[in-house]
Amino acid sequence: MWHYRETGSGRPLILLHGLGMSHTAWNAVIPYLCSTRRVIAFDIAGFGSTPALRGTPPTPAHLVDGLEQSIHELGLEVAPDLVGNSLGGYLALEAATRNIARTVVAISPAGLWREHPPRHVKSVIGSLRFMARHFPAASRAAMHLSLLRELMLAVPLSVGSRRMTVSEAVGTLDDLAAATAVEETFEATRAPFSWRGISVPVTVAFGDRDWILPKRSRSREGLPPHTQWVEKRGWGHVPMWVDPVGVSELILEGTSQRVAPSLWARVSSIS
DSSP states (O other), X not given: OOOEEEEOOSEEEEEEOOTTOOGGGGTTTGGGTTTTEEEEEEOOTTSTTSOOOSSSOOOHHHHHHHHHHHHHHHTOSSOOEEEEETHHXXXXXXXXXXXXXXXXXXXXXXXXXXXXXXXXXXXXXXXXXXXXXXXXXXXXXXXXXXXXXXXXXXXXTOTTGGGSOHHHHHXXXXXXXXXSOHHHHHHHTOSOXXXXXOOSOEEEEEETTOSSSOGGGOOOTTOOTTEEEEEETTOOSSOTTTOHHHHHHHHHHHTTSOOOHHHHHHHSOOO
């Protein structure tokens, strides 16, 4: 069972974070969701408080095996809506191919490249992780200054990261430093995503300031006709701290889409 934070009541809504992060990536957004939804924010295997997979490479398929098992153990009576950012977006889309989700909202999802992720991704994440692990005092001290927060986090997270609180920024670095499966998961999730078999409503959103996944890494090839594709002004790769209201509005709109009865029959059974 993956570690999770749960709050609110209503139709279940599952949140999945990005590479090197934890469920706390959603902390700024959850207050806008939990008044109408039962919000369940997971730590993906190898991140936060969830142990890494043992003896199994953390491919999207294997990670979604763990997600599916965790959803099953929650004992949900209806299929949840899935929302993911970056790696979490990839997993949410992968889950949709198995009819695990009622609807999906994927924010800056990984995996939409044609062949492999952009070459700079590994070095950007690796450099920040190196600083967080080997120079923790200096990295944390930098987070106390809004200008340095912006300089260090604008590319891996988003322009506007100076709006994060000091504790949020320090917590993000701590999550990255403590994660046990960053490199393994990055290597195991390089394969492009295939849109095969998705029959539920999907919303895909990218920011116009996403410098981790530029437009050449956002292929629409094979996109199902029932997919909404949105570009958000001012958003970077991880926009939850920068625009929590806008992110929550996107989520609530995307997960409010009606599911045709013929589709509901397939997604309402979680096993």
